[in-house]
Amino acid sequence: MSPRTHTQWEEIRGKSREKILNAAISLFSSIGYFSTSVSKIAQKAGVSKGLLYNYFDSKDQLLVAIVKKTLGLIEKAFDISTDEHNPNEALIILMENMFKIIETHQGFLRMIIPLSMQIREFEFINKMIFSKYDESVKKMSILLEKMEYKNPEDEARIIIAGLDGIMYQYLVLGDNLPYEKIKNGLINKYKI
Amino acid sequence: MSPRTHTQWEEIRGKSREKILNAAISLFSSIGYFSTSVSKIAQKAGVSKGLLYNYFDSKDQLLVAIVKKTLGLIEKAFDISTDEHNPNEALIILMENMFKIIETHQGFLRMIIPLSMQIREFEFINKMIFSKYDESVKKMSILLEKMEYKNPEDEARIIIAGLDGIMYQYLVLGDNLPYEKIKNGLINKYKI
Amino acid sequence: MSPRTHTQWEEIRGKSREKILNAAISLFSSIGYFSTSVSKIAQKAGVSKGLLYNYFDSKDQLLVAIVKKTLGLIEKAFDISTDEHNPNEALIILMENMFKIIETHQGFLRMIIPLSMQIREFEFINKMIFSKYDESVKKMSILLEKMEYKNPEDEARIIIAGLDGIMYQYLVLGDNLPYEKIKNGLINKYKI
Amino acid sequence: MSPRTHTQWEEIRGKSREKILNAAISLFSSIGYFSTSVSKIAQKAGVSKGLLYNYFDSKDQLLVAIVKKTLGLIEKAFDISTDEHNPNEALIILMENMFKIIETHQGFLRMIIPLSMQIREFEFINKMIFSKYDESVKKMSILLEKMEYKNPEDEARIIIAGLDGIMYQYLVLGDNLPYEKIKNGLINKYKI
DNA sequence: TATGAATGAGAATTCATTCAT
DNA sequence: GATGAATGAATTCTCATTCAT
Numbered sequence: 001m002s003p004r005t006h007t008q009w010e011e012i013r014g015k016s017r018e019k020i021l022n023a024a025i026s027l028f029s030s031i032g033y034f035s036t037s038v039s040k041i042a043q044k045a046g047v048s049k050g051l052l053y054n055y056f057d058s059k060d061q062l063l064v065a066i067v068k069k070t071l072g073l074i075e076k077a078f079d080i081s082t083d084e085h086n087p088n089e090a091l092i093i094l095m096e097n098m099f100k101i102i103e104t105h106q107g108f109l110r111m112i113i114p115l116s117m118q119i120r121e122f123e124f125i126n127k128m129i130f131s132k133y134d135e136s137v138k139k140m141s142i143l144l145e146k147m148e149y150k151n152p153e154d155e156a157r158i159i160i161a162g163l164d165g166i167m168y169q170y171l172v173l174g175d176n177l178p179y180e181k182i183k184n185g186l187i188n189k190y191k192i
Numbered sequence: 193m194s195p196r197t198h199t200q201w202e203e204i205r206g207k208s209r210e211k212i213l214n215a216a217i218s219l220f221s222s223i224g225y226f227s228t229s230v231s232k233i234a235q236k237a238g239v240s241k242g243l244l245y246n247y248f249d250s251k252d253q254l255l256v257a258i259v260k261k262t263l264g265l266i267e268k269a270f271d272i273s274t275d276e277h278n279p280n281e282a283l284i285i286l287m288e289n290m291f292k293i294i295e296t297h298q299g300f301l302r303m304i305i306p307l308s309m310q311i312r313e314f315e316f317i318n319k320m321i322f323s324k325y326d327e328s329v330k331k332m333s334i335l336l337e338k339m340e341y342k343n344p345e346d347e348a349r350i351i352i353a354g355l356d357g358i359m360y361q362y363l364v365l366g367d368n369l370p371y372e373k374i375k376n377g378l379i380n381k382y383k384i
Numbered sequence: 385m386s387p388r389t390h391t392q393w394e395e396i397r398g399k400s401r402e403k404i405l406n407a408a409i410s411l412f413s414s415i416g417y418f419s420t421s422v423s424k425i426a427q428k429a430g431v432s433k434g435l436l437y438n439y440f441d442s443k444d445q446l447l448v449a450i451v452k453k454t455l456g457l458i459e460k461a462f463d464i465s466t467d468e469h470n471p472n473e474a475l476i477i478l479m480e481n482m483f484k485i486i487e488t489h490q491g492f493l494r495m496i497i498p499l500s501m502q503i504r505e506f507e508f509i510n511k512m513i514f515s516k517y518d519e520s521v522k523k524m525s526i527l528l529e530k531m532e533y534k535n536p537e538d539e540a541r542i543i544i545a546g547l548d549g550i551m552y553q554y555l556v557l558g559d560n561l562p563y564e565k566i567k568n569g570l571i572n573k574y575k576i
Numbered sequence: 577m578s579p580r581t582h583t584q585w586e587e588i589r590g591k592s593r594e595k596i597l598n599a600a601i602s603l604f605s606s607i608g609y610f611s612t613s614v615s616k617i618a619q620k621a622g623v624s625k626g627l628l629y630n631y632f633d634s635k636d637q638l639l640v641a642i643v644k645k646t647l648g649l650i651e652k653a654f655d656i657s658t659d660e661h662n663p664n665e666a667l668i669i670l671m672e673n674m675f676k677i678i679e680t681h682q683g684f685l686r687m688i689i690p691l692s693m694q695i696r697e698f699e700f701i702n703k704m705i706f707s708k709y710d711e712s713v714k715k716m717s718i719l720l721e722k723m724e725y726k727n728p729e730d731e732a733r734i735i736i737a738g739l740d741g742i743m744y745q746y747l748v749l750g751d752n753l754p755y756e757k758i759k760n761g762l763i764n765k766y767k768i
Numbered sequence: 769t770a771t772g773a774a775t776g777a778g779a780a781t782t783c784a785t786t787c788a789t
Numbered sequence: 790g791a792t793g794a795a796t797g798a799a800t801t802c803t804c805a806t807t808c809a810t
Contacts, residue, residue: 165357498690549741
């Protein structure tokens, strides 16, 4: 009969939010943002449509929340210090980390790439992709410079293009792509 | 108002069809398949919705028609004989041709890539992409073999990953990408 | 088999538009703008909801269309020259005209008064009411001045307050108000 | 935390009820009954939705409570004895009292007038308005009879129409109306 | 007494598609 | 061949109300 404590409310909210976010990311990534209706999300999450709008102001904002959340996860996973390694080892770790992101966040990538390719509506996604790209180029350039590549920045861009290409093919071709083989092929090209 | 001849009808049909296809590809590629309404297409093409449905059974079929048409164009442009060139020259020509497709058919790519990321609904697009991929790997492998690469197929896949990566970045990053630089960077890596 | 002429289309459009407008004004005035759903309007008009949106961009715009249309009707009815009459006769005609508007456009008034009293959303209604008020004050002042009233503008404002009061009571009290009696009572006060 | 006495509970109940009523009247009068959500009321009152429903069975009943409460206030303010004044003085006091209500209960009026324009749903409001109207006519008629007006009831109705008209204009036109001027103009017409 | 998460019915709006002319 | 009015199902979103604690 006594009202719930703040923590109890928090917990309830957290659980529902999570259910909705998970349902949404699953649907957005498999059938796409536009083909996913809010009703489908609510149904998959096992909650009412109304509740979804208690937690997210709009379908758009739900997307934003997903992007933020996943970006947080990626950031965390990516934030491994490479200080104790020599440049080449560090480069390999960097590449492997990028492949890990591809493997772990397939769904997320499948969701945002379509949005980044069209629709002005989600400009923030393009900005985010560009900032990630830029950051990667910088990080990698430094390592390649230490490894005494002649044009480290250019080389970095080519490596990242390779990584992005493998990602793209992985997402589109799925099992038709000998992913592991290509992945190792690329990595080995840069192992001294 | 003498009755039109068969050829005249044909011509009229062809022109309207063309107008519709052009309007559709322009809209699909800029704002996306799902955000493009049939009304907008008809309006942009300067025809009535009814007429559009005279030519195409559905929005889906309109997409199919666009893919078929553009694939034809790509095929034609791609079908340049490399017989009179040595393997390395041929490889470079092949790569340059692929870049040409990226540059010439931006809109088309921007349209189908999002659709290819979503499983199931447009299966035929994935099949088509896979067949193109496979074909390219084969063509390139042969040349690389002649150039005495140790693992020509693996090397081919890495090159194509690079090409696809540049394509992807070109479509997403636009002017934020030093496209020409990376393009030449990649090509030069394979010039002997 | 031959397509409809421009005039035929016009006619079809006109009829549907009219049906919708009539249904809307009837519902807006009887149960109010907010309690009237677009579905109800379409149903009453005997058309689909979709069609309604072919003619009007939104529920708001439907309201705007009604206001414009009714204002046109009122303007026309009100635009009677009083040149050949002496000031007192003209004043009486003016008052009678105002009563006529009250009687003829009950529904319209019942619709806009609630909107004018609240909601910033429909500012244009307030502007319109003020402009009508101002216009009436000016017209009536001129006549009262000729009739040698000491403070013609003040007197005009009092008369119009009386008219508005009767309008208000007429709309709210309906048959509980001895409308004709009061109306004549007011008019007689200003007959010389 | 000793258990509260009955009186303390009463007080708590009273305060929360009051807060809710005030929030509701403020919102109903500014943005209208239909555009005001129960959530907004609870929020503005600083209580939970649940608590609101502890005090009032429904949004409708909340409205009823407001009307009852405000009517009580008006009654009290209006219940000033005019016995010691002569009829003319009493008439002026009566009119001034009515203006005072207009000025003091703007919000309330702005809230109920829109509702009174819509037939059926809030019948009780129309009944209340009629009863107030009737009562005023009677009171005023008596005074005007003593003042030897020929048709005291008719004159009373005209005066009240004037008052209502000024009220209406005051609510709709706001600062665009020279309220004080008209108010005094009307009062002076009946000062001997 | 007090909370706020949860519901579900219903609101406005969009859009692929049909059809009479 | 060509038109565009008309449809209806589906979409996003709102909100009064309930209920377990």
